[in-house]
Amino acid sequence: MIDFSFSEEQELFREAIKEWLTRNLPMERVRENDEKHELGKDIIKGLGDLGLLCMTLPEEHGGAEADWVTTTIAAEELGYADISVALPVFFLVQASWGYVVDKYCTDVVRDICLRKAARGEAFIGIGVTEPGGGSDVAGFKTTLTRGDGHWILNGEKTYISGTAECQEMGGGYFVTGYSDRSKGHRGMTAIYLPFDTPGVEVTRRFDNYGRMAISTGGFMMTDVEIPDEYQLGETGRGFYLTMEGFDAARVLVSASCVGASERAMKIGIDNIKERQAFGQPLAKYQGIQFDLADMTAHHEAIKSLIYKTAWMMDQKYQHETFSALEVAKYISMCKYLAPHHALDTFRRTMLWMGAYGYTKECPLEMGIRGVMSYCIGAEGAANIQKIVIAREALGREWTRTR
Ligand SMILES: Cc1cc2nc3c(=O)[nH]c(=O)nc-3n(C[C@H](O)[C@H](O)[C@H](O)COP(=O)(O)OP(=O)(O)OC[C@H]3O[C@@H](n4cnc5c(N)ncnc54)[C@H](O)[C@@H]3O)c2cc1C
Incomplete structure (x- = not known):
C-alpha cells in the first residue's frame, strides 16, 4: 500500500517550525542578515532550543533522533523562510555531517563538539x-x-x-x-x-x-x-564516509531549494494577482498562467521525489530495505533537479515583477544568489550527480575509468 501522507507528529512539527520562523525570521530579518553577513546569535540559539540543530543525532548524544523525512521537512521550511539559503546551510551541514561524525566517532568527539553543536554552542x-x-x-x-x-x-x-x-x-x-x-x-x-x-x-x-x-x-x-x-571509522574508509555524508546533505540541500522556490512562487503569485496591466491583473493572462503551471508541475514532481528519497533513506537506515547505491541514484536526481528548478523559479518570478524585480526592495534577488551556490557545486556539482545517475542506470561496468 502506498501512503503519501505525513504523520500527525510530522505535521505538528512543520507547523511549529513555520510558526517560529514567521515570528523570528521575517523577510526583513533575512535581508538584514544578508547585509550584515551574519545569522545572529538569537536565531542560532532559537534553532538549538527548538531541537533543530544536529537533529539527526540520537537523544543520548544531544540530538532529537529525527528520521530523514522529518529532517527534510525542517530543511524545506528553513528554505521557505530564508530564501538566501544561509540559515538552511548552517542547519543542513550540521544535520548531515554531524550525523556521519556521530555514527563513526568516539564519545570524546561527542563531548568536545557534537553535544555543543546540538545546543548551538559549536559548529x-x-x-x-x-x-x-x-x-x-x-x-x-x-x-x-x-x-x-x-x-x-x-x-x-x-x-x-x-x-x-x-x-x-x-x-x-x-x-x-x-x-x-x-x-x-x-x-x-x-x-x-x-x-x-x-x-x-x-x-x-x-x-x-x-x-x-x-x-x-x-x-x-x-x-x-x-x-x-x-x-x-576504520582506517581506509574515509572515502565511503564522505559519500555517506554527501548523500544526507544532498537530500537536505534539495529540500531547502524546494522550500525557497515555493516562497518565490508565493511572492510571485501575490504580485500577479495585484499588479494590473491593460486593465486586468497579470494573473488573468494565459501567458503568465502557463508560466505558473509549468513551475507548479515541476515543483510538485521534484518535491515528491525529494520526500520519496528521504523515505528511502529512512528505509535504508531502519530496515536495510534499499542498498546505499539504490538510494544514491535518487539522491543525485534530487540534487541535480532541485537547485536548477529553484534558480529557474526565482528567474521567472523576478520577470513577473517587472522593474521592481531588479531592485533589492524585492527579496527575490537574495534567492537567485543563494541557490546558485547549489547549482555551481556546494555538496556536489550537477555533472557529478549525472555521473551517479547514469552509473546506476547503465551498470557499473560502464563507469569511466581513470
Ligand atoms: C558556496 C559554496 C560552499 C561550499 N562549501 C563547502 C564545504 O562546506 N565543504 C566542502 O568540502 N566543499 C564546499 N564547497 C565546495 C564544493 O563541494 C565544490 O565546489 C564542488 O565539489 C565542485 O568542486 P570545484 O568547485 O572544485 O569544481 P571542479 O571539481 O573543478 O568542477 C568544475 C566543473 O567541472 C565539472 N566536472 C568535474 N568533473 C567532471 C566530469 N568527470 N565530467 C563532467 N564534468 C565534470 C563540474 O560539474 C563543474 O561544473 C562549497 C562550494 C560553494 C560554491
Whole structure:
C-alpha cells in the first residue's frame, strides 16, 4: 500500500517550525542578515532550543533522533523562510555531517563538539574540497601519516562553509586525507579536526555573492597532530564516509531549494494577482498562467521525489530495505533537479515583477544568489550527480575509468 501522507507528529512539527520562523525570521530579518553577513546569535540559539540543530543525532548524544523525512521537512521550511539559503546551510551541514561524525566517532568527539553543536554552542562542518578541485574526491592531496598515538595531518581545504562561524563558536570539521595513497580511494581515512588545533590556519574568507549570512573560507593544515580517538571509522574508509555524508546533505540541500522556490512562487503569485496591466491583473493572462503551471508541475514532481528519497533513506537506515547505491541514484536526481528548478523559479518570478524585480526592495534577488551556490557545486556539482545517475542506470561496468 502506498501512503503519501505525513504523520500527525510530522505535521505538528512543520507547523511549529513555520510558526517560529514567521515570528523570528521575517523577510526583513533575512535581508538584514544578508547585509550584515551574519545569522545572529538569537536565531542560532532559537534553532538549538527548538531541537533543530544536529537533529539527526540520537537523544543520548544531544540530538532529537529525527528520521530523514522529518529532517527534510525542517530543511524545506528553513528554505521557505530564508530564501538566501544561509540559515538552511548552517542547519543542513550540521544535520548531515554531524550525523556521519556521530555514527563513526568516539564519545570524546561527542563531548568536545557534537553535544555543543546540538545546543548551538559549536559548529560541525565538512572540509573536503581542495584547491586542486572538489569533484574528484579521490584525487585529493591531504595526507595523514602515523605518529605515536596520533595522526599527522598536512594539506589545504578551500571553499569550506562556516569557517568564520566555527572560529567564533568553536567546533570542527569532518576531514579526509590519504593514509595510504597506494590503495587509491581505499587509502583515505576520515578524522574529526577540532578547528583550534595548533597547525590549523584559516587562510581566507571568500567574498561570495550569495548566502551572505554564512561564511565560506579556506584553511591550511601543517603538521597537525590528531589523537587517534578523533579518527572516524576504520582506517581506509574515509572515502565511503564522505559519500555517506554527501548523500544526507544532498537530500537536505534539495529540500531547502524546494522550500525557497515555493516562497518565490508565493511572492510571485501575490504580485500577479495585484499588479494590473491593460486593465486586468497579470494573473488573468494565459501567458503568465502557463508560466505558473509549468513551475507548479515541476515543483510538485521534484518535491515528491525529494520526500520519496528521504523515505528511502529512512528505509535504508531502519530496515536495510534499499542498498546505499539504490538510494544514491535518487539522491543525485534530487540534487541535480532541485537547485536548477529553484534558480529557474526565482528567474521567472523576478520577470513577473517587472522593474521592481531588479531592485533589492524585492527579496527575490537574495534567492537567485543563494541557490546558485547549489547549482555551481556546494555538496556536489550537477555533472557529478549525472555521473551517479547514469552509473546506476547503465551498470557499473560502464563507469569511466581513470
Ligand atoms: C558556496 C559554496 C560552499 C561550499 N562549501 C563547502 C564545504 O562546506 N565543504 C566542502 O568540502 N566543499 C564546499 N564547497 C565546495 C564544493 O563541494 C565544490 O565546489 C564542488 O565539489 C565542485 O568542486 P570545484 O568547485 O572544485 O569544481 P571542479 O571539481 O573543478 O568542477 C568544475 C566543473 O567541472 C565539472 N566536472 C568535474 N568533473 C567532471 C566530469 N568527470 N565530467 C563532467 N564534468 C565534470 C563540474 O560539474 C563543474 O561544473 C562549497 C562550494 C560553494 C560554491
